[in-house]
Structure formats: structure tokens, C-alpha cells
Amino acid sequence: MSTATGYNFAYLDEQSKRMIRRAILKGVAIPGYQVPFGGREMPLPHGWGTGGMQVTASVIGETDKLKVIDQGADDTTNAVSIRRFFAHTAGVETTEQTADATLIQTRHRIPERPLQADQILIYQVPIPEPLRFIEPRESETRKMHALSEYGAMQVKLYEDVARFGHIATSYDYPVMVNNRYMMDPSPIPKFDNPKMSMMPALQLFGAGFEKRIYAVPPFTQVESLDFDDHPFEVQSWDEACAICGSDHSFLDEVITDDNGSKMFVCSDTDYCRERVEQGFVGTAADLPIADLSIAEVETN
Amino acid sequence: MAVSSHELIAGFADPVQASQQVFRAALKVMSEPGTRVEVDYVEQAPKGLDLSTWQLALSLLDPDTRVWLSPTLASSDAVISNLRFHCQCPLVEFPKDADFAIALNTELPQLAELNWGSAEYPDRSTTLVVQVPALSAEPFWTLSGPGIEHTRSLRIAGLPDAFRAELIKSRQRFPLGIDTFWCCDNRLTALPRTTKIEPRTTAIEPLNTEQEAC
Numbered sequence: 001m002s003t004a005t006g007y008n009f010a011y012l013d014e015q016s017k018r019m020i021r022r023a024i025l026k027g028v029a030i031p032g033y034q035v036p037f038g039g040r041e042m043p044l045p046h047g048w049g050t051g052g053m054q055v056t057a058s059v060i061g062e063t064d065k066l067k068v069i070d071q072g073a074d075d076t077t078n079a080v081s082i083r084r085f086f087a088h089t090a091g092v093e094t095t096e097q098t099a100d101a102t103l104i105q106t107r108h109r110i111p112e113r114p115l116q117a118d119q120i121l122i123y124q125v126p127i128p129e130p131l132r133f134i135e136p137r138e139s140e141t142r143k144m145h146a147l148s149e150y151g152a153m154q155v156k157l158y159e160d161v162a163r164f165g166h167i168a169t170s171y172d173y174p175v176m177v178n179n180r181y182m183m184d185p186s187p188i189p190k191f192d193n194p195k196m197s198m199m200p201a202l203q204l205f206g207a208g209f210e211k212r213i214y215a216v217p218p219f220t221q222v223e224s225l226d227f228d229d230h231p232f233e234v235q236s237w238d239e240a241c242a243i244c245g246s247d248h249s250f251l252d253e254v255i256t257d258d259n260g261s262k263m264f265v266c267s268d269t270d271y272c273r274e275r276v277e278q279g280f281v282g283t284a285a286d287l288p289i290a291d292l293s294i295a296e297v298e299t300n
Numbered sequence: 301m302a303v304s305s306h307e308l309i310a311g312f313a314d315p316v317q318a319s320q321q322v323f324r325a326a327l328k329v330m331s332e333p334g335t336r337v338e339v340d341y342v343e344q345a346p347k348g349l350d351l352s353t354w355q356l357a358l359s360l361l362d363p364d365t366r367v368w369l370s371p372t373l374a375s376s377d378a379v380i381s382n383l384r385f386h387c388q389c390p391l392v393e394f395p396k397d398a399d400f401a402i403a404l405n406t407e408l409p410q411l412a413e414l415n416w417g418s419a420e421y422p423d424r425s426t427t428l429v430v431q432v433p434a435l436s437a438e439p440f441w442t443l444s445g446p447g448i449e450h451t452r453s454l455r456i457a458g459l460p461d462a463f464r465a466e467l468i469k470s471r472q473r474f475p476l477g478i479d480t481f482w483c484c485d486n487r488l489t490a491l492p493r494t495t496k497i498e499p500r501t502t503a504i505e506p507l508n509t510e511q512e513a514c
Contacts, residue, residue, distance in 0.1 A: 009316045018362050021323045026423040028331045029479040029492035031446050035423045061320040146419035178446050202331045217331040217447035
């Protein structure tokens with residue numbers, strides 16, 4: 001049960017939820033199209049995931065199990081606050097395990113473990129309009145979407161090729177949804193873009209500041225933009241995760257001391273934990289990782 | 301028409317949780333077109349409405365949604381009184397003005413009479429809710445598109461041939477279009493505008509009396 005008193009279940013009032021629910025249904029019916037909605041004030045500032053939270057608040061029910069990640073991690077401030085918020089206002093069960101969660105609210109990552117049918121992935125989106133930095137006027141970008149006039153984005157990617165010899169956009173990489181709408185996948189690394197296509201789970205996107213909701217239904221084609229002679233590529237690393245040895249997940253570079261020593265670790269903490277439990281080890285296995293975590297607890 | 305208090309029935313016993321559950325059912329069928337779900341959060345519906353239609357209304361309609369009712373429903377005191385009392389939704393005379401149009405399968409408006417949205421705002425279209433005599437997974441229609449991994453079969457009984465043809469043809473106008481919910485007793489399915497419909501071409505035994513060719 002919810003422990004917060006004086007609030008409706010999951011914080012938002014019922015009429016706001018209904019309005020958001022109707023926007024979600026339209027978003028699902030028109031994949032990739034940004035549906036305007038009446039964004040509500042949430043008890044934390046814009047930029048901290050208010051869009052994703054409003055979507056989560058409208059979708060979540062008593063039987064849901066919520067996971068919240070921030071850059072792949074379950075234990076960063078944003079993730080912890082939002083998870084506690086819903087544990088407090090909706091009384092739902094929370095989890096850090098991707099496989100157990102029915103709802104996953106995410107900031108800037110898609111979990112490494114493939115999502116299943118009937119899971120819902122809810123993205124926090126800062127700027128929903130992929131064309132915004134090319135065309136600042138909403139009236140114009142509306143028309144560009146209406147006419148499917150996306151040449152300007154190809155030009156932007158081409159400028160990358162002309163300047164750097166390759167497409168240098170590494171996150172927020174524009175995609176075409178169901179061959180019709182250009183969509184901003186929120187600032188996930190382009191490493192995650194291929195996971196969006198034909199995903200068995202439903203993907204919902206909420207932008208609180210810009211008041212837009214959009215969606216990608218399960219098993220929907222999502223294609224990253226590219227050129228015939230410069231095909232879309234994802235990042236790769238020469239290193240493997242120092243903790244679990246994974247050479248196929250998205251890695252964060254972590255500076256470990258003042259001398260510039262560094263290690264690479266999985267950005268998806270749950271995936272890394274799962275691999276360690278399965279017996280995988282990385283190069284840091286002989287490093288005093290356990291001591292590190294104790295030190296962390298003490299400084300907390 | 302004013303609210304007749306003797307026609308009023310109870311809505312959801314737990315409006316917050318039941319609305320959420322019915323929405324999730326609606327979200328499931330809209331994102332996986334042609335799947336059928338059951339919703340059981342009320343014991344009865346106003347005379348004339350199916351249980352699933354009534355639950356959709358309680359979950360999604362409010363003073364912000366203009367609703368058009370097909371003639372039989374629009375002249376039913378029970379339907380109007382309960383929609384007014386529980387949802388407070390304004391009722392409109394023409395389907396074009398409606399955010400939600402609720403119709404019996406025998407009284408369907410022409411799709412062209414509904415609001416298809418505009419090229420800039422295709423989301424401002426009417427959502428059509430139709431009550432039909434039967435929903436099943438018989439392969440009368442083969443569905444494909446977003447939300448469907450390969451194909452899915454669906455049979456919606458009791459639709460006029462002309463309406464079926466119109467619905468299939470309407471896909472050509474994407475992103476404009478009409479999103480539809482199909483209600484039958486406590487069962488619910490949906491076909492958003494993205495779902496491509498392939499009618500069965502070979503002759504089949506009609507399940508009901510009406511001819512199924514389209």
C-alpha cells in the first residue's frame with residue numbers, strides 16, 4: 001500500500017492520468033509521432049525525468065514491479081529518487097532486476113538484457129524533436145513531419161561525414177519509426193539504437209518540459225539513419241568490463257585515481273551483477289573491489 | 301436529455317485501480333492489434349452498452365472528451381444518463397466533432413464522417429468504439445503492422461461489407477486515420493490506423509448470417 005497520505009495513487013490526479021492515457025493511446029496508434037499533452041508539475045524539476053514520471057504514474061498499477069535506471073545504473077541519484085517516489089506514492093514493489101520488472105523507467109539507456117513481451121520501457125526525454133537543432137520553429141518542424149521532409153537531417157549527418165570522415169553523432173541518433181516518422185530516441189547511446197527495432201516490449205517516451213508523449217509499439221521497425229556508403233555503426237571498445245569481463249555491453253570509462261588510471265565497466269549495473277553471479281570475471285577481479293564498495297558505503 | 305436518476309447504475313467499485321487496469325487492457329490491445337482481452341471490473345453496464353464499452357468509457361472519458369453516440373445509444377435514457385453522471389462527457393450531434401464515437405455495428409457512421417485529424421496533428425482524430433456481436437481469432441482478416449510480429453488473425457462479426465472495405469482502404473491515408481476499439485460483452489480488441497488488413501480471399505462458410513466477403 002501507498003505510504004504517502006494526501007495524494008492520489010501514484011501522485012497524479014485521475015483527470016490528469018486520463019488525459020495522459022489518451023495521449024499514450026494516440027502515440028501508440030501513430031508510432032514515432034509526438035503527441036502534445038498537458039504536462040503537469042511534478043515535485044522535482046524539469047530535466048529530472050518529469051515526463052517519464054508522468055507516463056509511469058499514468059501506466060503503473062498496484063501489481064506492477066518498477067525498475068528505474070539512470071545511465072544504466074539502478075543506484076544513481078535520479079534512479080533512486082524516482083524509485084522511492086513511486087514506492088512511496090503508489091506503494092508498488094520495486095526491483096533492480098531487468099527480468100523481474102514489468103515497468104522500467106529509464107534515463108539514457110536500454111537494458112542489455114533483451115526485454116520481453118508485456119514489459120513496458122518508459123524513456124525520460126529532454127528534447128523530443130529530432131529536428132529542433134536544425135529548425136527551431138515548432139510550426140515548421142510540424143510541417144516537416146507532416147510532409148515527411150527529412151532531408152535536412154541527412155544533410156546534418158552528411159556534414160559529419162564531410163568533417164570527420166564518419167557519422168560522429170554518438171547519442172540521440174535519429175531513427176525512422178515504421179518508415180514514416182523521424183524520432184528522437186532520447187539521448188541513448190547509438191549503441192542501443194538497434195535494440196529499439198522489433199523489440200517485444202512496448203516503448204513509451206515522455207518529455208515533461210516540452211510536453212510531448214510518443215511511443216513505439218512492440219515489433220515495430222526502427223531504423224537508424226545512414227548512407228549507403230556510410231552505414232550505421234555502433235560503438236565498440238577494445239577493452240572489456242573490468243568487473244564481469246563482458247566484451248559486448250556498453251562500457252563506462254571510470255577514472256580510478258588522480259594519476260589518470262582508469263577502468264571500463266558495464267553501464268548496466270544489473271547486467272554486470274548478473275554476469276558476476278554467473279561466474280564471469282574481469283581483469284579487476286584481483287583488485288580490491290569489495291574494499292571499494294565498503295569505502296563507498298562509508299563516504300555515504 | 302437530462303440525467304434520469306432511476307437509470308443510474310454503479311461505476312467502478314475502485315475507480316482508481318479499475319481505471320488503470322482497463323487502461324492497461326486498452327493499451328495492450330492498441331499496441332498489439334487484434335489481441336483480445338477481457339475486462340471485468342463492473343458487474344453491469346447501462347442497457348445498450350456492452351460491459352467492455354462501459355468500462356472503456358469509465359476509464360477514458362471525462363469532461364474533456366466530446367462523445368458521439370450512434371442513434372440507438374443516443375436515444376437511450378440509460379446510456380445518456382450514465383455517461384453524463386459518471387463521465388460528464390459532452391455529447392455531440394455530428395461524428396466529425398467527436399473525440400470518441402461509440403456505435404453499434406448496425407449503425408456505423410461512414411469513416412469519412414469522422415474526424416481523421418490533420419497532417420500536422422494526426423492525433424486529433426476520432427477514436428471509434430464499435431460494439432459487435434462476436435470477436436474471434438478465426439482467420440477472416442490477416443493483420444500485420446506495428447505491434448504484430450508476423451501476422452495475427454482476427455474476425456470481427458457483423459460489419460457491413462461497405463464499412464469493411466472503407467476501413468481497409470483507410471490505411472492508405474496514414475498518418476491520418478481512425479483508431480478503433482471493438483467491444484463484445486466483456487471482451488475488447490483494437491485496430492489502430494497502422495494495422496494493415498488482408499481480407500481472406502477464398503470462399504468460406506459464414507459464421508453468422510451476414511456475408512463475409514469484402
